[in-house]
Amino acid sequence: MKPARLVALLTSALTLPAIVPGTSSAATGLFDSPRSSVVGHLYVNDNTAGENTVAGFDRRSDGSLTPIPGSPFRAGGAGTGAGVGSQGALQESADGRYLLAVDAGSGQISVLRITPDGGVRPVSGGPVSSGGAEPVSVAVNGGLVYVANGGSGANNYTGFTLNRSGHLRPLAGSTIVLPEGSEPGDVLFNPSGTNLVGVRVKTSLIDSFAVGADGRLTTAPESPIAAQGPGPFGSEFRPTDPNQLFVSNAHGGAAAGTVSAFDVADDGALSSIGESPFADHETAPCWVEISHDGQFLFTVNTASNSISRYEIAPTGSLELLGSTPLKEAGAGAEDARLDPEGDVLFVVETAGRAVAGFSADGGALTALASSPTPLPSNSAPFGIVVN
Numbered sequence: 020m021k022p023a024r025l026v027a028l029l030t031s032a033l034t035l036p037a038i039v040p041g042t043s044s045a046a047t048g049l050f051d052s053p054r055s056s057v058v059g060h061l062y063v064n065d066n067t068a069g070e071n072t073v074a075g076f077d078r079r080s081d082g083s084l085t086p087i088p089g090s091p092f093r094a095g096g097a098g099t100g101a102g103v104g105s106q107g108a109l110q111e112s113a114d115g116r117y118l119l120a121v122d123a124g125s126g127q128i129s130v131l132r133i134t135p136d137g138g139v140r141p142v143s144g145g146p147v148s149s150g151g152a153e154p155v156s157v158a159v160n161g162g163l164v165y166v167a168n169g170g171s172g173a174n175n176y177t178g179f180t181l182n183r184s185g186h187l188r189p190l191a192g193s194t195i196v197l198p199e200g201s202e203p204g205d206v207l208f209n210p211s212g213t214n215l216v217g218v219r220v221k222t223s224l225i226d227s228f229a230v231g232a233d234g235r236l237t238t239a240p241e242s243p244i245a246a247q248g249p250g251p252f253g254s255e256f257r258p259t260d261p262n263q264l265f266v267s268n269a270h271g272g273a274a275a276g277t278v279s280a281f282d283v284a285d286d287g288a289l290s291s292i293g294e295s296p297f298a299d300h301e302t303a304p305c306w307v308e309i310s311h312d313g314q315f316l317f318t319v320n321t322a323s324n325s326i327s328r329y330e331i332a333p334t335g336s337l338e339l340l341g342s343t344p345l346k347e348a349g350a351g352a353e354d355a356r357l358d359p360e361g362d363v364l365f366v367v368e369t370a371g372r373a374v375a376g377f378s379a380d381g382g383a384l385t386a387l388a389s390s391p392t393p394l395p396s397n398s399a400p401f402g403i404v405v406n
Contacts, residue, residue, distance in 0.1 A: 055081040059359065060137040063367060063374060064109040064120045064402035065091055065395055068100025071122045073109070073131060073139055074394050078405065082363040082376045083389035091395050092139045094129040096122025096146040101399050102369055104220075104321075105155035105169070106205040106253045106306050106354055108402025113161050117185045118404060121154040121166070122146055126173075128154060128166060130185045133406075142185035150177030150194060156205045160212035163234045165193075167203040167217055174201045176217055176226070178234055193235050198222070205254045209261040214287050216264060218251040219243065225251055225266060227287040239287025247279040247296040253306040256283075259313030263335040264289070267304040267318050268296060276304035278318055278327075280335045293336035299327050301342055308355045308364065315340075315382040319352045319366060326355070326366070328382045343384040347371050347391060356405045363387070367403050372396065374403070 059078040065071065072091035076084035108121045111133075118131040118139055127146035131139040151168025158165045164179040164187065178193030197203065202221035208214070208230070215236060217226040224243035228236035248268025257263040264281045271277060277296035281289040303322035309315070309331070316329040316337060324345045329337040345352050351370025357363065357379065364384060366375045373391035377384040394400050 055079040055083070059406050060087065061365060061374065062109060062118055062139070062404045063394060063400045065398035065400055066098035066100070066103060066108070066123060067395070067397050067399070068098055068124065070094070071096050071098035071120065071124065071129070072395065073118065073120055074398065074400070075137060075139060076392065077137060078358065081389070082378060082387045084374060084376070084392040087137045089138050092131065093141065094120050094122060094131065094146070095141045096127035096129050097124035098122060099124040099399065100397070102351070103153070103155055103399070103401050104204065104305065104353065105167070105401060107156040107158065107207060108354070109404050110157050110159045111404045111406060112159055112181060115406060117142070117181075119157050119159060119164065120402065121149065121157055123153045123155060126152045126154065126168075126170065128157065128179075128187060130181070130187055132185055144186055147187045150189060151175045155203065158206045158208050158215065160208040163212070163230070165206050165215060167206040169203050172199065174199060174203060176203070176206055176236070178236070180234065190234050195226070195236060204252050207254055207256065209256040209264070209283065210258060211261040213261070213285065214283055216254055216283075218246070218254055218266060220250055220252055220269070223249050223251060225289065227283065227289050229285065229287045237287070239289070242287065244289055247291070248277045251279070252304070253318065255307040255309050255316075257309055257313045257331065257335070258311055260335075263292070265307055265309070265316060267307050269303045269305045273302050274300055276301050276320060278304060278307070278316070278329070278337060280337060282335065293334060297329070297337040298339065300339070301325055301327055306353055306355050308357055310357065310379070311361045317355060317364060317384070319355050321352055324348065324350055324352060326352070326364070326377070326384060328384060330382055340382045343377065345375055346386050347373070350375065350391070353401055354403045356403045358405045365403060365405055367400050369400055372398050372400065
């Protein structure tokens with residue numbers, strides 16, 4: 020396991036029992052039905068050793084999760100079977116037809132077709148080589164895909180095209196080679212698809228690029244830039260402003276985590292916002308998620324076993340509102356995603372091999388009574404999609 024990977028695996032495995040939908044605290048007023056209808060699905064990259072799998076769940080209106088028949092679904096490539104700390108290891112295509120999963124153990128990317136009942140199956144001809152070793156994060160914008168590879172001897176960002184049939188094809192001349200040991204932890208597009216950003220966890224640098232019409236990247240002025248704290252990790256563009264970027268700084272030490280805010284110019288140049296970085300007062304803020312209305316930011320503090328909550332000003336400055344603990348001690352909380360309605364924040368508990376759920380009311384979070392929901396006992400999960 021790499022030194023910067025923050026996840027400790029449990030030595031005891033969880034089983035996957037039948038799940039009875041539950042209800043959350045009546046105080047929220049949002050989740051009060053003991054039997055609610057299916058409103059969507061949730062998927063987790065299991066990162067299982069040998070053949071990798073993806074766990075799939077029916078997502079109910081009360082926030083509870085029920086395994087989809089046939090889950091976990093085979094992905095085709097191989098996982099590592101051990102914790103891999105990164106953001107964006109599982110993504111959904113823009114048209115909602117496919118999942119793209121990194122297979123960190125085999126250096127591949129799997130494309131899975133989402134069936135009408137929520138199940139998934141591999142697309143023919145896959146998985147495909149990631150263009151490096153140990154892919155950890157994938158970014159999707161329409162038919163353009165970029166992958167961050169973090170394995171020994173092959174740290175890079177590599178581009179692909181994705182056609183309507185779900186086939187990935189390498190994009191010639193797209194690879195950006197990184198120095199050995201950079202350990203990229205996240206790669207992502209801004210909402211308009213005009214910029215791409217990646218973080219180098221181990222060397223504390225941020226890469227920024229302008230995306231050309233042909234999908235290839237032009238390095239931004241002065242990129243890579245030094246992060247504003249050690250261990251830049253989770254990243255997210257503000258959904259309502261493609262020029263505002265937020266990056267968590269995970270390796271500052273006990274109670275010394277921070278979150279940085281940047282303006283991103285059209286050419287990808289980064290400039291600090293306000294008094295950035297903004298204090299987190301927790302340990303190892305890693306994964307970042309922003310409310311769909313762009314008003315609130317959540318960062319998952321893996322070592323503190325909590326989620327910090329911020330209000331985002333129009334300028335991009337952050338005001339810390341507080342933190343909310345995970346239910347389970349030592350959960351190893353990682354990737355987080357809001358549901359499309361913005362009512363529930365789901366968090367992957369890698370050490371606990373489970374998915375936690377919180378009702379979200381603006382910047383307030385309340386743990387759901389039905390949470391956490393177990394994942395397969397042989398999983399080392401990272402990456403989550405909620406649709």
